[in-house]
Amino acid sequence: MxxxxxxxxxxxxxxxxxxxxxxxxxxxxxxxxxxxxxxxxxxxxxxxxxxxxxxxxxxxxxxxxxxxxxxxxxxxxxxxxxxxxxxxxxxxxxxxxxxxxxxxxxxxxxxxxxxxxxLASITSEVGIGGDMRSSLCAVEVADGRFALTKQAPTVSYGAYADVFLVTARAHADAPQSDQVIVTIPRADGTLEVTGSWDALGMRGTCSSGGSFTAHGHADQILPVPFADIAADTMVPVSHLLWGGVWTGIAADAVSRARSFLRASARRQPGVVPPGAARLMQAAGLLDMMQGRIHILLGQYDACHALGDAERKIVSTEDAGWPGGMARATAMNMLKHDVSEMCHRAVLQALLVCGMAGYKNGTDFSVGRHLRDILSAQLMISNDRIAGNTGALLLAQRSDLGTL
The missing domain is CATH 1.10.540.10 (Acyl-CoA dehydrogenase/oxidase, N-terminal domain)
Structure with a gap:
């Protein structure tokens, strides 16, 4: 990385x-x-x-x-x-x-x-599940002010955030896909947390649901349709930064497995520990994932300044950054593949460490890593992503598998 x-x-x-x-x-x-x-x-x-x-x-x-x-x-x-x-x-x-x-x-x-x-986001909504490209609630604007109420099934670290970026329909008569995003400091909104977050992994994200109500100035509505924000920024940046998180979890688990094998090798000089082959497989998975993420990060940064006017950028064509359906396909496949390969890498690390990895409280424990990495396949369901991406691939005319 x-x-x-x-x-x-x-x-x-x-x-x-x-x-x-x-x-x-x-x-x-x-x-x-x-x-x-x-x-x-x-x-x-x-x-x-x-x-x-x-x-x-x-x-x-x-x-x-x-x-x-x-x-x-x-x-x-x-x-x-x-x-x-x-x-x-x-x-x-x-x-x-x-x-x-x-x-x-x-x-x-x-x-x-x-x-x-x-900053936290409120993109999910009761009644639409995890489809962030649809909203039931609408932002109401009058006399330069807005009002908004949203029921969210999850708001990660919502009780601790200073600002919320909230999606909603652009107005009361807008279709569910005609959305805006509103930036709402905590002083302008009230989050009533409902339920609890007693989850298998990622337990510290405290992703409880809640009812959110806010009022503020109309200027707090970002001036670009959310469809464009999602396609150009939120989706690709999410998948690339999530990829960093997931490979970080996997890399630490694999590092613990290597330490375990080194300790075994010191006890039996000249004998290759039996888990060495699994370590190779896990390290190979990490290399493949990081290679893909590294290329896409380089392409993104080459053509995006992220508001820094001093940064030299080139066109998306010169950067090699895909557009349209090709970009959506690339991001979806990255998310799907990295989330699954990281799970495989952590599982290999557990098998290398054996009971020392299975038990909590040892230098080689990877139970927390395994529980945390399982969330990767659920954050935007891999089944949903696979179905949508298959449809995108059918519609594209570009060649597959070319170097």
């Missing part, structure tokens, strides 16, 4: 401090199913919540590849913290890509960096 440094040694040290804090509290976050407050405080202290915000607005001006590298390192220490960080940066990317020409969002981008605001 891309070097996560944002400006040399100092930035790498900042990230290392966050990773150390996340690792120290990962087991208790998982065991207690609690928000990773210590790691989040460290992220704020190091200024990383504004990593992608342009330097001119007080941020670090990071590329998506740099942020993906951060997600990977953090998730290797604590998957919940890594996922929260990735989901925050997805929302930041949407604001930077589609809001900086508007005064309200230009000022808001500066606030993200200066105040280290934590």
């Amino acid at each position: 891309h070097d996560p440094a944002l400006g040399g040694k100092l930035a790498a040290e900042r990230l290392a401090r966050v990773v150390a804090v996340a690792a120290a509290h990962a087991d208790s976050v998982d065991r207690e199913g609690r928000f990773p407050a210590e790691a989040m405080a460290a992220l704020r202290e190091e200024g990383l919540l504004g990593a992608m915000v342009p330097r001119a607005l007080g941020g670090h001006g990071a590329t998506l590849a740099e942020v993906a590298g951060q997600c990977q390192k953090i998730a290797g220490a604590c998957a919940s913290t890594g996922m929260i960080y990735a989901m925050h940066q997805i929302q930041v990317a949407c604001v930077l890509d589609h809001g900086l020409d508007q005064d309200w969002h230009h000022t808001f981008a500066r606030r993200i960096a200066e105040e280290q605001l934590l």
Whole structure:
């Protein structure tokens, strides 16, 4: 994965401090199913919540590849913290890509960096499931003000977020697919949390459902249709940063398996441990996944400035970044394949470590990793993605399997 440094040694040290804090509290976050407050405080202290915000607005001006590298390192220490960080940066990317020409969002981008605001999204809705491209609720605008009420089955870290990006129909008479996204600071909204989050994995994301009500200025509505925001930014950035999180989980599990085999080899010099072949398979899976993610990150960053006017970019054609159905296909296949291969890699690590990996509390425990990585195939169901992507492939005329 891309070097996560944002400006040399100092930035790498900042990230290392966050990773150390996340690792120290990962087991208790998982065991207690609690928000990773210590790691989040460290992220704020190091200024990383504004990593992608342009330097001119007080941020670090990071590329998506740099942020993906951060997600990977953090998730290797604590998957919940890594996922929260990735989901925050997805929302930041949407604001930077589609809001900086508007005064309200230009000022808001500066606030993200200066105040280290934590952004969350409310895209799912009771009655439509996980289809973020449909909304039942509508934003009502009158006299320069808006009002919005939404019932959400999940709002990840909603009780701890400072700002919510909420999807809704553009107006009361709009079809379900005619959506906008509204940026709502906590002071403008009320989230009434319903239910609890006692999940198999990713327990620290605290993704309970809730009823959300908000009022504010109409300028808080991003000026671009959500269909364009989703296609151009939210979907590709989600799949690329999630890929960083998932490979981070897998990489840490495989590293534990290698440490286990090294300990075995020291006890029996000259004897190849029986799990060595599985280690090779797991490492190979990691290489394949990271190779795909690395290429797509490079293509994305080559043609996207993410609001940083000083960054030199090229056309999508020169960058090799796909468009239209080809881009949707590439992102869907990336999400599907990485989520499944990471699971396979973690499972191989467990089989290498045996009971030492199965038990909690050992240097080689990977039970938390296995439970966390299972969420990857459920965050936008792989079955749904496979069906939709198959239909996209049928409609495309491009050659398959060419180098």
